[in-house]
Structure formats: C-alpha cells, structure tokens
Amino acid sequence: MKHLLTLLGTGSLLAVAAxxxxxxxxxxxxxxxxxxxxxxxxxxxxxxxxxxxxxxxxKNYSEVLGWPADKKPVPPAGFxxxxxxxxxxxxxxxYIAPNGDVLVxxxxxxxxxxxxxxxxxxxxxQSGYETSSADRITLFRDTTKDGVPDLRTIxxxxxxxxxxxxxxxxxxxxxxxxxLLVFPYQQGQTSISGKGKKILxxxxxxxxxxxxxxxxxxxxxxxxxxxxxxxSNAAEHGMKEEVxxxxxxxxNPDGSGERVYASGLRNxxxxxxxxxxxxxxxxxxxxxxxxxxxVPDYLTHVEPGGFYGWPYSYFGGHIDPQVKVTPRPDLxxxxxxxxxxxxxxxxxLGLTFYDGSTFPDRYRSGAFIGQxxxxxxxxxxxxxxxxxxxxxxxxxxxxxxxxxxxxxDSADARVYGRPVGVAVAADGAxxxxxxxxxxxxxxxxxxxx
Ligand SMILES: [Ca+2]
Numbered sequence: 001m002k003h004l005l006t007l008l009g010t011g012s013l014l015a016v017a018a019x020x021x022x023x024x025x026x027x028x029x030x031x032x033x034x035x036x037x038x039x040x041x042x043x044x045x046x047x048x049x050x051x052x053x054x055x056x057x058x059k060n061y062s063e064v065l066g067w068p069a070d071k072k073p074v075p076p077a078g079f080x081x082x083x084x085x086x087x088x089x090x091x092x093x094x095y096i097a098p099n100g101d102v103l104v105x106x107x108x109x110x111x112x113x114x115x116x117x118x119x120x121x122x123x124x125x126q127s128g129y130e131t132s133s134a135d136r137i138t139l140f141r142d143t144t145k146d147g148v149p150d151l152r153t154i155x156x157x158x159x160x161x162x163x164x165x166x167x168x169x170x171x172x173x174x175x176x177x178x179x180l181l182v183f184p185y186q187q188g189q190t191s192i193s194g195k196g197k198k199i200l201x202x203x204x205x206x207x208x209x210x211x212x213x214x215x216x217x218x219x220x221x222x223x224x225x226x227x228x229x230x231x232s233n234a235a236e237h238g239m240k241e242e243v244x245x246x247x248x249x250x251x252n253p254d255g256s257g258e259r260v261y262a263s264g265l266r267n268x269x270x271x272x273x274x275x276x277x278x279x280x281x282x283x284x285x286x287x288x289x290x291x292x293x294x295v296p297d298y299l300t301h302v303e304p305g306g307f308y309g310w311p312y313s314y315f316g317g318h319i320d321p322q323v324k325v326t327p328r329p330d331l332x333x334x335x336x337x338x339x340x341x342x343x344x345x346x347x348x349l350g351l352t353f354y355d356g357s358t359f360p361d362r363y364r365s366g367a368f369i370g371q372x373x374x375x376x377x378x379x380x381x382x383x384x385x386x387x388x389x390x391x392x393x394x395x396x397x398x399x400x401x402x403x404x405x406x407x408x409d410s411a412d413a414r415v416y417g418r419p420v421g422v423a424v425a426a427d428g429a430x431x432x433x434x435x436x437x438x439x440x441x442x443x444x445x446x447x448x449x
Contacts, residue, residue, distance in 0.1 A: 016260060043398055044341035046315050052322070053161070055291040060384070061375045064436040065408055071416060073385075073404035073432070075443050078360070079417055081403070084431055084442040086147060089134035089268030089438055092212070093350075093421040095165035099187050100426030101141050102149070103434060104440060106134035106173075107161045109211065135139055135159045137174065139439075147429060156192040156387045164215035166224065169255060175213035175226065178204030180255065184348045196223040199255030202242050206231030210245075212349075216271045217253070219278065224251050227282065229267035234287050235311035235325045246310050248282065248302060263307040264335065270351025270422075275365040277393040283337070283348040283369055286314060289322060289374040297348040299395075300338035301368060309335040340395050346382030347372040350422040350433070353390070359445045366390045368402060368430060370419045383407050385419050385432055402430060404444060 004136035052361060058439070072081050085091075090108040097103060103129040136157035137254035156174065164175035182273035183196035187427075193272035202213055210229030217224050222364050229247040231237060248268055250261040257315075274281055280302040286295040309316065309332070311323045316337040342348045350370020354363045366389045369384030389396045408414040417437020425431050431446040 012405040012424065029363065039075060044343055046296060046337075046341045048402065049315065049318065050291065050293050052294060052320070053288045055293065056377070057289040057291055057376060058378045059375055060380070060413055061192060061371060061376055062380060062413045062418075064418065065089075065414055065416055066370075067416045068439050071408075072405070072442055073403045073417075073419075073434075073443075075403055078400075078445060078447045080444050080446040081307075082442045082444070084147075084440040085138075085140060085152065088138065088440065090137065090435045091138075091421075091438065092272050092435045093165070094433050094440065095167075095186075095216070096423050096425060097167055099300045100190075101190075102423075102425065102431065103165050104138045104140065105156055105165060105421075106136050106138060106163045107159070108133040108162060108343055108435075115280055128422075131154045133161055135162060137162060137165065141190075142425075142427070144244075145427060147427060147444060149217045151190070152189050155190065161211050163212040164226070166215050166217055168217050168221050168224075171253075172368035173215060173224070175202070177211040178202050178230065180213070180215070180224075180226065182253075182255075200226075200251060200258070202226065202228060203231070204284075205264075206237070206241060206245075210267050212269055214269050214271055216280075217272075224253055225252065225280065227250070227265075227268040227273060229269070229285070230310065232320050233289060234320055236322075239325050242258075242311075245434070248280075249404075256327055257282050260300045261304060261307045262308065264306075264310045264331070265275070268311040269349040270369070271302075272351050272367070273351050274367075274390065274393045275353050275355050279393060281353075281367065283342070283351045284308070285318065285349060285374075286344065287345050288345070288374070290320070292377050292379070293344050296344050297346050297371075298338035298342055299340040299351070299369060299399075300336075303336055306336045307331055307334050308338065315341070318400035340371065340388055340399065342371070342386070342399060343381050345374045347374040348382070349420050351384070352422045352424055352430075353426055354430070356424045356428030356430075358413065359430075360448070362389060365393075368420045368422045369399070370432060372418045372420050372435070373415070380407055380410055380413055380415070383415055383418060385422060385430075402443070403430075406434075406437075 095103045137155040139155035141151040142149045161177035166173040172183045180200040184194040214227040226249045231241040248261045268282045270283040294376045313332045328411040373382035383406040386399040387402040417434035419435035432441040
C-alpha cells in the first residue's frame with residue numbers, strides 16, 4: 001500500500017492511503033488510467049513539484065464529440081447516472097432554490113472576430129469555445145419527485161454571460177460577467193419579471209476563460225462573496241489590469257461596503273461553506289504555460305485577508321519565472337499554502353459540499369469538484385468530477401474519482417463533454433452541468449451492493 005503525505009494549510013501532515021479509491025471504485029478507476037494516460041490518478045505531491053518548464057508547455061485542445069445515445073458518465077458502484085436534462089446551450093452553473101427548483105445558467109466564452117480566427121487555427125474552436133453565449137437561466141422543477149423534471153422553462157434571458165446565482169430573502173441575484181444584478185423574487189416564481197437593478201460593477205474582459213463571476217451568501221445573509229478571476233494568465237498585461245481581480249470580494253447585500261476578502265487567487269470559481277462551520281472554501285484554477293505538472297489547481301479554505309500567491313508565486317513561495325511585473329517579496333513571504341492540491345490543468349471549477357442525506361455516510365460533508373479540463377497538458381487532465389472526503393470540517397483523504405467517462409479517446413484528445421458546476425439537489429442527488437455536452441447529469445445512490 002502506497003502512502004501519500006498531503007501537506008495541509010494548517011501545517012499538519014495527514015497520512016492517507018492512496019489506494020483507497022482503487023479498492024472502492026473499480027468501474028470508475030478503469031477510466032482513471034485512460035483519463036491520465038498513466039496511473040497517477042488524482043495524487044499530487046506538492047513537496048516534490050517539478051521545476052518550471054521541466055516539460056514543454058503544450059496546446060492540446062480537446063475535441064468535443066457530444067454524447068452518443070449509448071454513452072454516459074461513469075459513477076462508482078452503487079450509483080446511477082441519468083440525464084436530468086439535455087438540449088441546453090452550454091449549461092455551466094447550477095443553483096438550487098430554497099423550494100428545490102433547479103436553476104441552470106447557460107453562458108459561454110465570447111470572442112471577437114480576431115480571437116475567433118485564432119481560435120479556429122489553434123483548435124480551440126472544437127473544444128467547446130464558441131462565439132456566442134445563450135446568456136440565459138433555465139428553471140427545472142421535479143413536482144413528482146422521481147428525479148425527472150416535470151417543468152422546464154426560461155427563468156431569465158437577455159443576460160450578459162450570467163454565472164453566479166443567489167436567492168436571499170425576497171431577492172434574486174445574478175452575476176453577469178461585468179455586474180451584479182438584483183431582482184424581486186418570491187418563492188415558486190418560474191420567471192423573473194420585475195424590474196431589477198445593478199448594485200455593483202465588476203471588472204470584465206481579459207483572459208478568455210475568466211469571465212465567470214460566482215456568488216455566495218454567508219449563512220446569516222449579511223454578506224455576499226464574489227469570485228473574480230484574473231484578467232491574464234500570469235499578469236502579462238501588468239497589475240493595472242488586475243484591479244479587483246484574482247480575488248474573492250465581500251460586499252453587503254445592497255452592493256455597498258466592498259472589501260477584498262482574499263487575494264492572489266488566480267481564478268477562483270466554486271465556493272461553498274463546509275457543513276457545520278462558518279469556513280468558506282474555494283477551488284482555484286491555477287496558471288498555465290509552465291509545463292504539464294505545474295501549477296496544481298487546488299481546493300482550499302479561504303483565510304479572511306489571506307494572500308495565495310498569484311501572480312508572484314504558487315503553493316506558497318514557489319516563484320513563477322514567467323511573471324514580469326515588479327517582484328513583491330513582501331507578499332510572497334505571506335503567501336498561504338492551499339489545503340488540497342489537485343492535478344495541474346484539470347480546470348477545477350465546480351464545488352459543492354455534500355449536504356444531502358441519500359448518499360452513503362462517507363460522502364456526508366465531503367466536497368465534490370467539477371473539473372472541466374484544460375488545453376495546457378500533453379495528456380488530458382480533469383474532464384471528470386472528483387470527491388474529497390472531509391471529517392470535522394477538514395479534508396480527510398486525497399481526491400478520488402467520482403464521475404468519469406467524459407474522455408472518449410485520450411490519445412486523440414476527444415471528449416464527450418466537460419463537467420463544470422456541481423450541486424446537491426433537494427432529493428440528495430448530485431447534479432452536474434456538462435457545459436460542452438449541453439447536458440445536466442443526475443447521479444443518485446441506488447444500491448448498497
Ligand atoms: Ca418528475
């Protein structure tokens with residue numbers, strides 16, 4: 001049995017059995033090997049990171065095939081995957097309303113004509129990057145409680161790359177890429193009709209894939225947190241372009257009182273509160289162009305006022321040699337080491353803690369992470385949903401595969417879909433937004449055998 005030492009942010013060392021997953025999840029594990037082209041699975045040892053440029057930075061855009069009728073993602077034994085909905089247009093993010101309604105934000109990277117030509121030339125086009133964005137939110141309701149929605153309707157449209165959604169008291173919040181909007185909302189409402197208002201401008205534009213603006217409220221509803229990714233890969237346009245970016249911002253529910261809650265987070269997207277705590281966690285999509293195994297993405301608790309390195313350093317004080325802006329040793333000396341490393345270039349974006357009651361006990365309060373996969377690894381990394389077990393609000397083991405089978409052919413970089421948002425439905429099932437597959441998948445627990 002091979003053991004892994006995972007360095008936790010608290011400074012403690014956690015010894016975990018790396019073979020846990022292999023013995024538990026045979027069906028999905030056969031896909032692990034195919035996913036990574038080797039047997040390294042999800043294990044990342046940050047005490048032994050390679051040097052920058054140890055391998056060449058590659059452009060390896062996957063080709064999205066879409067899902068054939070006889071294929072679907074592969075869950076662990078005892079779980080069943082069904083199609084919750086298809087025929088969506090880039091479903092990226094899922095929000096569960098207090099009454100159980102499922103809201104799905106459909107939005108995409110948007111490119112100008114020059115970027116589009118470049119995109120076709122590099123192969124990016126085939127990888128689910130289109131020129132248009134549906135810019136809408138679709139509502140699903142399962143009135144008969146059988147896991148199949150009985151109502152599907154457009155909740156809101158005419159948005160501008162909407163992503164984060166939030167219902168707080170009698171208000172519905174939606175974060176477009178460049179602003180936070182709020183509308184009157186009453187429970188059970190199936191579309192937004194009232195006049196809304198903009199309560200905050202957000203920085204927009206820049207590096208293509210960092211247009212998402214996720215939002216989440218504190219448990220008491222007194223604060224809203226907004227995840228805003230960087231405008232660049234590694235500050236190549238200078239720090240003036242990065243004002244209010246690579247941060248989690250905190251505001252009052254009326255948009256006032258903004259402060260930087262945590263910084264140096266290159267592209268934080270998923271956010272959730274560890275069950276039973278008041279501790280915010282996030283997953284961060286780390287930087288490109290340093291080689292196949294740099295820089296690991298990560299799951300971390302968010303330390304209020306904490307600085308996580310970007311752009312100057314990664315995983316604490318590892319200096320990024322591609323950064324050309326004025327060095328800040330004062331900041332680097334304070335850079336926090338994230339809690340749970342995830343493989344580089346997995347594009348770890350989706351995050352939800354499991355607060356349902358229908359999955360087996362070991363999943364309770366653990367974290368599901370949607371890994372969309374990226375282009376900067378010679379062997380496709382990510383393209384799956386992983387699970388990190390938690391105990392007493394702390395990670396209690398390494399990431400393990402939960403939902404795989406998105407990769408059709410690793411050698412030819414062909415995939416069926418790309419998972420992003422994950423959410424726990426009112427009935428305890430896990431919903432997964434497969435943005436390139438235009439599908440929302442439902443994973444339910446159906447057997448203890
Ligand atoms: Ca139903």
